[in-house]
Amino acid sequence: MRSERALLLGVARRRARPLALGCSASMVHQACEALVPLAIGLAVDHAVDGGGHGALIVAVSAVLALFVVLAACGGFQYWILSVTLQREAHELRVRAANRILADPAAGRGRTAGELMAVLTSDTAAVAAIIQAAALIGSGFTGLAVTVVVLVRIDLGLGLGLVLAVPLLMAGIDRIGPWLERKVAAQQQTGGLAAAFAAELVTALRPIRGFGGIGEAARRYRGVSRRSRDAALDAATASAVVAAAGLVATVLVVIATAAVAGQMALSGRITVGELITVVAMASFVADPVQRVASGVQKVAVSRAGAARVVPLLSASVITSGPRVTGWEAELHPGEMLGVVTTDPAVAQRVTDELAQLTSPQFLVEPAAAYLLGGTREAALDTGRDTAPEWTERALRTAAADTVETTALQGGGTNLSGGQRQRLALARALAADPAVLVLRDPLTAVDAVTEDTIARQLRLLRDQDRHTTVVVTTSPPLLMTCDRVVFVPSATRETVTGPHRVLMERPDYREAVLR
Numbered sequence: 001m002r003s004e005r006a007l008l009l010g011v012a013r014r015r016a017r018p019l020a021l022g023c024s025a026s027m028v029h030q031a032c033e034a035l036v037p038l039a040i041g042l043a044v045d046h047a048v049d050g051g052g053h054g055a056l057i058v059a060v061s062a063v064l065a066l067f068v069v070l071a072a073c074g075g076f077q078y079w080i081l082s083v084t085l086q087r088e089a090h091e092l093r094v095r096a097a098n099r100i101l102a103d104p105a106a107g108r109g110r111t112a113g114e115l116m117a118v119l120t121s122d123t124a125a126v127a128a129i130i131q132a133a134a135l136i137g138s139g140f141t142g143l144a145v146t147v148v149v150l151v152r153i154d155l156g157l158g159l160g161l162v163l164a165v166p167l168l169m170a171g172i173d174r175i176g177p178w179l180e181r182k183v184a185a186q187q188q189t190g191g192l193a194a195a196f197a198a199e200l201v202t203a204l205r206p207i208r209g210f211g212g213i214g215e216a217a218r219r220y221r222g223v224s225r226r227s228r229d230a231a232l233d234a235a236t237a238s239a240v241v242a243a244a245g246l247v248a249t250v251l252v253v254i255a256t257a258a259v260a261g262q263m264a265l266s267g268r269i270t271v272g273e274l275i276t277v278v279a280m281a282s283f284v285a286d287p288v289q290r291v292a293s294g295v296q297k298v299a300v301s302r303a304g305a306a307r308v309v310p311l312l313s314a315s316v317i318t319s320g321p322r323v324t325g326w327e328a329e330l331h332p333g334e335m336l337g338v339v340t341t342d343p344a345v346a347q348r349v350t351d352e353l354a355q356l357t358s359p360q361f362l363v364e365p366a367a368a369y370l371l372g373g374t375r376e377a378a379l380d381t382g383r384d385t386a387p388e389w390t391e392r393a394l395r396t397a398a399a400d401t402v403e404t405t406a407l408q409g410g411g412t413n414l415s416g417g418q419r420q421r422l423a424l425a426r427a428l429a430a431d432p433a434v435l436v437l438r439d440p441l442t443a444v445d446a447v448t449e450d451t452i453a454r455q456l457r458l459l460r461d462q463d464r465h466t467t468v469v470v471t472t473s474p475p476l477l478m479t480c481d482r483v484v485f486v487p488s489a490t491r492e493t494v495t496g497p498h499r500v501l502m503e504r505p506d507y508r509e510a511v512l513r
Contacts (some may be wrong), residue, residue, distance in 0.1 A: 003305075003309045003313065004302055004305040004306050004309055005302075005305075007126065007305045007308065007309055007312070008126065008129045008301060008302070008305055011088055011092075011126060011127065011129055011130065012129065012130075012133065014088070014091075015084050015087075015088055015130060018080050018081075018083070018084040019081075019084065019130055019133060019134075021076075021080055022076075022077045022080045022081040022084065022130070022134050023077075023133060023134045023137045023138070025073040025074075025076045025077035025080070026073070026074075026077040026081070026134040026135075026137065026138035027137055027138045027141040028069065028070075028073045029069075029070045029073035029074045029077060029138065030138040030139070030141045030142035030145075030286075030287060030290070031141050031142065031145045032066045032067075032069050032070035032073070033070055033142065033283065033286065034141075034142045034145035034146050034149070034280070034283060034287075035066055035145060035149070036063065036066050036067070036070075036279075036283075037149075037275070037276045037279030037280045037283060038149050038276050038280075039059065039062045039063040039066055040063060040272075040275060040276070040279065041272035041273055041274075041275045041276030041279070042059050042062075042272060042276075043059035043060055043062075043063060043272075044271060044272040044275055045270050045271065045272030045273070077134065081130055081131055081134055084130055085124075085127045085128060085130050085131060086127075088126075088127040088130065089123050089124045089126075089127035092123040092126055092127060092308065092312075093119050093120070093123045095312055096118065096119055096123065096308060096311040096312055097119060099311050099312060100115060100311060106310075106311055107311065114192060115311075117190060118307050118308060118311060121190070121304070122304040122305075122307045122308050123304070123308055124304075125300045125301055125303065125304030125305075126301055126304045126305050126308055127301075128297050128300060128301050128304075129297070129298065129301040131294075131297055132294045132295075132297035132298045132301060133294070134294075135290045135291070135293050135294035135297065136290070136291055136294035136295070136298075138287070138290055139287040139288065139289075139290030139291035139294060140287070140291065141287070142283070142284075142286060142287030142290070143284065143287045143288070143291075146280050146283065146284055146287070149276065149280060150277065150280060153269060153273050153276065153277060154263065154268065154269060154273075154277075156259075157256065157259060157260065157263075157277060160255075160256070160259075164252050164255075177299075178237060182230075182233050182234040182236075182237040183234050183237070183238075183299055183300050183303045184303035184306065185230045185233065185234070186227075186230040186231050186233070186234035188230070188307075189223075189226050189227040189229075189230040189231075190227050190230070190231065192223060192226075192227070193220075193223045193224050193226070193227035196219070196220060196223045197220065200216055200220060238296055241292055241295065241296050242289070242292055242293070242296075244292070246285065246288075246289065248288070249284055249285040249288045249289070250285070252281060252284060253281040253282055253284065253285065256277060256278070256280075256281035257277070257278050257281055260273075260274055260277035260278060260281075261274070330434060330466045330468070331466065331481075332464045332465070332466060333460075333461055333464035333465065333466065334466050334467075334481050334482070335457055335460065335466075335467045335468075335469070335479060335480045335481055336466070336467070336468045336469070336480060336481065336482050336483075336484065337468075337469050337470075337471065337476065337477045337480035337482070337483035337484070337498065338468065338469065338470040338471070338483070338484045338486065339471070339472055339477065339483060339484070339485045339486065339501075339507065339510055339511060340470075340485075340486040340487075340488060340510070341472065341488055341510045342486075342488040345486055345488060346438065346439075346470050349470055349486065350363060350436060350438050350470055353436050353468055360432055360433035360434060362427060362430055362432035362434070362435050362436065363436040363438070364423060364424070364426075364427040364435070364436065364437050364438065364440065368411065368416075368419040368420045368422070368423035369410040369411065369419075369423070370407055370410055370411035370414075370419060370422055370423065370426075371410070372407060373406055373407055373408075374404075374406065374407060375402065375403075375404060375407065375422065377407075378407055378411070378422055378426060379393075379394070379422070379425060379426050379429055381426060381429055381430040383430055383431070385429050385430070385431070389429060389431065390425075390429045392459065393425045393426075393428035393429040393459070394425045394429075395455070396424075396425070396428055396452070396455040396456060396458075396459045397421045397422070397424040397425035397428060397452060397455075397456075398421055398444075398448050398451060398452050398455075399418070399421035399422045399424070399425040402414065402418045402421060402422055415443070416443035417443040417444045417445070417448070419443075420440060420441060420442070420443050420444060421444065421448075421452075423440075424437070424440050424441075424452070424456075427440075428456075428459060428460075431463070431465070432465070433465055433466065434465070434466045434467075434468070435460070435465065435466070435467050435468070436468045436470070437467070437468070437469045437470065437471070438470045438471075439470065439471050439472075439473075440469070440471070440476075441453075441471070441473055441475075441476065442473075446475075449473060449475050449476075450475040452475075453473070453475035453476045453478070453479050454475075454479060456476075456479070457479040472510055472511045473511075474498075474511050474512070477498040477511060478498050478499075480497075480498060481497075482495055482496070482497065483495070483496065483497065483498050483501055485501055485504070485506075485507050485510070487506055494507075
């Protein structure tokens, strides 16, 4: 809860100036709306009392002036709050996306579809705290002006409203946590449904291949049904909050109108004051509804913050035991091999390297995914790489012979080996100080694998850059200066040259299987 609150408070601090301007304009708008019944009542009293044309013109002009001010403030607050919300949502999306891209542990445990839902709907929900603040502030302003006007007309009416309104607010606030739970469930199930849909689209060819369309559709119906039910529950909860505010307001309006009517009949208040009181009692529904909507948006923002915070927080590798005995010191120009037969250990070693190495590192995962629709776009790393260096990277990765007019679905129209070679060329073209490769040549034939291994060492040696290869490939391991062997059973590391480690039966079995 503290981290969620800190995130929401951080939004308010970053957008303090436009938020203050927007809230102020919204509060002035609501105050003018609350004063309109008073101005109309005064105009009626001047007309009934025969106060003269001048006084009536002044009263009518005051009403018009109030409408001009409230219209201007309403338009301004809508513009500045909408712009501020969109900018904050954009900043949160970029921060979260950068965290996912930079930290391999940031999005762990969440599918691509769920991450997409967090980056879109949940960041927007967090930014909506800006609107919530304006709604609540302007709502209370309208209620305050209403109470002051009624107290000036009749102390009993004003005090009655002063007592009734806090009770209404307390009752609405009690519903807030229930609404927050419903909204959180909706966002969670919605994200899971989006994630499952993304997985189905990605795996559409294999699903068709083994005839699993019917089963896939059945599973998606189940996930979508749960998302729908959660959305209906959240909509019901939101409707209950809104209805509670309206019903309570109607009761206040009826009671106030009845009391004011009796006062007018007895002569305690004028006709104009009766009109003011009844109009005020009717108007009170708007500020109460604003507060209720603000409470609802706060619940939505807090639920969204609970899903965004993990992506913005500094991640720590905690899932599973740490690989012990790890030699973190990497030497310039060194090529270091890491051998393990356990994929989970390989992933953890890769993550630990990402945590331990310098900021100028690049981790190329085992799964090769090519961005862009052409080979040139797929090789563009955004680092202004010289064309000559890109060509050399292509030759080193034996990818200069991979020709394609268009890339589809991240390179799914290429063979596995072609995708791996282009992905390796892309990593080499980026030319990072520390390059971590995870099983880069598993889909390449033996002859090509041997050629690439020798060329890779020569290219990285040129600028004395460090290369870490997490692999069981003998050609790659033979070019390494050191090899760190992580037996799956003990997780205790053993370091040495490849030829020396080959004397160990467990190492030999790992690399020759």
